[in-house]
Structure formats: C-alpha cells, structure tokens
Amino acid sequence: xxxxxxxxxxxxxxxxxxxxxxxxxxxxxxxxxxxxxxxxxxxxxxxxxxxxxxxxxxxxxxxxxxxxxxxxxxxxxxxxxxxxxxxxxxxxxxxxxxxxxxxxxxxxxxxxxxxxxxxxxxxxxxxxxxxxxxxxxxxxxxxxxxxxxxxxxxxxxxxxxxxxxxxxxxxxxxxxxxxxxxxxxxxxxxxxxxxxxxxxxxxxxxxxxxxxxxxxxxxxxxxxxxxxxxxxxxxxxxxxxxxxxxxxxxxxxxxxxxxxxxxxxxxxxxxxxxxxxxxxxxxxxxxxxxxxxxxxxxxxxxxxxxxxxxxxxxxxxxxxxxxxxxxxxxxxxxxxxxxxxxxxxxxxxxxxxxxxxxxxxxxxxxxxxxxxxxxxxxxxxxxxxxxxxxxxxxxxxxxxxxxxxxxxxxxxxxxxxxxxxxxxxx
Numbered sequence: 001x002x003x004x005x006x007x008x009x010x011x012x013x014x015x016x017x018x019x020x021x022x023x024x025x026x027x028x029x030x031x032x033x034x035x036x037x038x039x040x041x042x043x044x045x046x047x048x049x050x051x052x053x054x055x056x057x058x059x060x061x062x063x064x065x066x067x068x069x070x071x072x073x074x075x076x077x078x079x080x081x082x083x084x085x086x087x088x089x090x091x092x093x094x095x096x097x098x099x100x101x102x103x104x105x106x107x108x109x110x111x112x113x114x115x116x117x118x119x120x121x122x123x124x125x126x127x128x129x130x131x132x133x134x135x136x137x138x139x140x141x142x143x144x145x146x147x148x149x150x151x152x153x154x155x156x157x158x159x160x161x162x163x164x165x166x167x168x169x170x171x172x173x174x175x176x177x178x179x180x181x182x183x184x185x186x187x188x189x190x191x192x193x194x195x196x197x198x199x200x201x202x203x204x205x206x207x208x209x210x211x212x213x214x215x216x217x218x219x220x221x222x223x224x225x226x227x228x229x230x231x232x233x234x235x236x237x238x239x240x241x242x243x244x245x246x247x248x249x250x251x252x253x254x255x256x257x258x259x260x261x262x263x264x265x266x267x268x269x270x271x272x273x274x275x276x277x278x279x280x281x282x283x284x285x286x287x288x289x290x291x292x293x294x295x296x297x298x299x300x301x302x303x304x305x306x307x308x309x310x311x312x313x314x315x316x317x318x319x320x321x322x323x324x325x326x327x328x329x330x331x332x333x334x335x336x337x338x339x340x341x342x343x344x345x346x347x348x349x350x351x352x353x354x355x356x357x358x359x360x361x362x363x364x365x366x367x368x369x370x371x372x373x374x375x376x377x378x379x380x381x382x383x384x385x386x387x388x389x390x391x392x393x394x395x396x397x398x399x400x401x402x403x404x405x406x407x408x409x410x411x412x413x414x415x416x417x418x419x420x421x422x423x424x425x426x
Contacts, residue, residue: 010358014365021361028356037091040355041321043100043334044082046074046111048326051103053136053178056169057203057231057266059335060102073107074326076114082324082346083115084122087129089352095129100334105139109147116151132156134199136170137185138178145192155196157186159221161213165206169266186221197225197295202276204231207268210276214283218292227295228280230273232391232405233264263393263405270405274412281417285424300417303383313388319364322355330354332363335390372400375407380414 003011003018007025011018023033032038049060050071074082087095097119099112112131119129132154148155160166163179170178189196198217200206206213207230217223268276277296284294299310309315323331324346332341341363344354354360371386374396378384386392387404396403404410 028353039092042324043098044324047102049102054173080118083118085350087122097131099133105135137182140185145188149192149194156199157196158199161206162216168205198223199227201229201231202268203266207272207276210279214280225293230268232267270409274409277413278416314385316368316385317364318367319360370402372396384410
C-alpha cells in the first residue's frame, strides 16, 4: 500500500512505520483495520483540584490557578457526554473508570449513584465497566463502605506509613493530622470486604524507613495490595511555571546533590529510592510472595518473563492514559496537566480523536525517542523503560539531557533483585 508523503515524513520523524502511523490515525477517525482494538484510559478529575487536605508535596493543588479553572464539580450534562464517549471510544470488553482528584469523595455518594446509572445506560451488551476511586480516606464511613461494597468499587487509599511518617506531609487545611481518619478508613474497607490498594508516596522522610513503612502497611493496616510512587517534584521557579525543570549534572548523590539536581526538598533521593525498594523486596520475597501484591515487583517479574509492563512508568511508550478535568478539558497525562499539554475538550472532540491523534502519539513515543544514549545502552532499559518522563530532569555525565533523577536508584534495585532471584533459582 502506498502512503502519502506527509504520513511517510511523520512516520520517519517518529521512528515508526507508515502503516503503523496510518492505522493509529485511522482509529481516531473510527476506522479500524482488521484485528485493531482501540483502548485508552482516562483519569477523571470530576471535582478538579479541590481537596480537603493540604499535602505539602501535592503536585495538583496549584492547578486551579494555573489552568484558570472555575470551581465546582463537573456538570451532569458534561458527565453524561463523557461517559457515553468514553465507552464508545473503546473496543475492549472492560472499560475502566478511574475517579481521582483533588478528593473525589467530596462529591458525595449521590454523584456516584448518578455515574452508575449513566454507565448502565451507555454500556452495550457483552461489555462491562468497572470503577475505582483514589481517595485520601478522610471521608470514608459506613455509608460509603456500604455503597462501595454493593457496587464493586475498587479503592486506592493514600497513606504514607505510620502516623509519625504519614503526618509529616499529608496534613489537613489547618496543618493538623490526617492519619487517624485515613487509618480508620482502611480498617472499615477491610471490614466491608472492599478490595483496596494502598498508595504510598515515597518521599524524603519515609523513603529512609522502608521496613517501617512496609511492615505497618502489611501488619497494622492489613493491606495486601500496595503501590509505591516515588515523589519527584521538579524545583519550582514560581507558581505559574511549576513545570519548568532545572537540569544539573547528576554526579552528586548526597542531600545537597538532591537540591542541585533540581528536585524539591521533599523528593526522595535516588539512592534512598533504590535502598527503599531493595529492603522491601527482600522482606517481601522472603515472606510475602503470593500473599501481598506490590505493583513495582509484579511488573518487574512480568517483564522478566517477556510480558508487557504492568505500569506505564516501566513501559517503553506512554500516552494512552489521559486526564479529564471537570471543565471538559483533556490533557496528555496526569503529570502533564499544563496548558501546553492540553489535547482537546470533550465538548468539541471525542476522546478517540484526541488520543489517537498525531500529537498524542508523538507525546507517547517521545518517551523512547528522547532517551539519552546512556539509557539506550543500559542493561536495565527493558525493566525501567527510561522511567516516567516527569522524572527526567538531569543530564548524563556526557551532557545529554532526559536522564531520570531516579536512575541510580533503579540500577541499585534491579541489580539487587536479579541477584536475589538468580540465587534462589540456583
């Protein structure tokens, strides 16, 4: 088949074949080649950045002013339009709705009852939807748990460890403790049999106490699903340009070096991140395999078997996980909700058109195409995928940009884990 000169030119620029590019763009227009199945995922911010906590490291609280957002939740008409379009823009059997914030439970149970009714209205026979909510847990009570259990919601519960670690950064609007309510929410979720995963932001403080964090989540909270997210926040210059990244030579690895690397001082250090993963891995590998699921470890084992990464951060490409704001605007990624990464508005275009577009494809492929030579030659590239682009804020020793701030930590962990696995097999 002959392709247009423009398709051939753009394909060469993106380092893909013209057939792949044409097929991708055709999918955005509703034309599917045989065997092509459209899939995308949206993180939905139905209440925008509004939240009842004031977490120090939160990367989202400033979005209201940065994006000139109007306060208030998504309107019912816009919600219905989104749900119909989201389901209609995909061909997979299960459509996953991820409700995020801000704090989505501030919308109340009746909002999510309306969501379920709209999903039922637009889900065709032979397909199904599922819902998950990422919450700080402070509003979860018996009424919430009864509703969540009855309707099969999955829950992500944000908690950073025991009280003395959690409350360092995860504070209320008046700078008080949030731990008690969050811990009580976890206990309630377990009592009601609701599947939940803890989401722990690994920062400068709790990152130095890995086993204290892990044992608390496992033994005191009783979590059997855990996500660990490294806190890497680029140093800000002012409120309007918080996405600017200061890039510095990555030779220094101490606390001072962390600041010189352009990260905010609550960010976990690269070596601390590696040590954090190593110590938890050893404990988990020895005692909890098959009983506790940890996102990063499960993905690593899948990748070692030659399967796809389970996390977008470890995948070679990205771009399929977009963000819907409560005003209808759609952004390339949850960590790129900035004006320059707005890809459209669901009032004007379908999600399929936005996601299966040249601009979004370029955004996703850039994860690999912008890798420095050091990464391309690295023995661990098939496991880390170059890490999330949001962490690529430093230079290599040879002066190339786009090296992950966490690079040294990932190398430490993968070398350690591979040796441990090899020894076990031997």
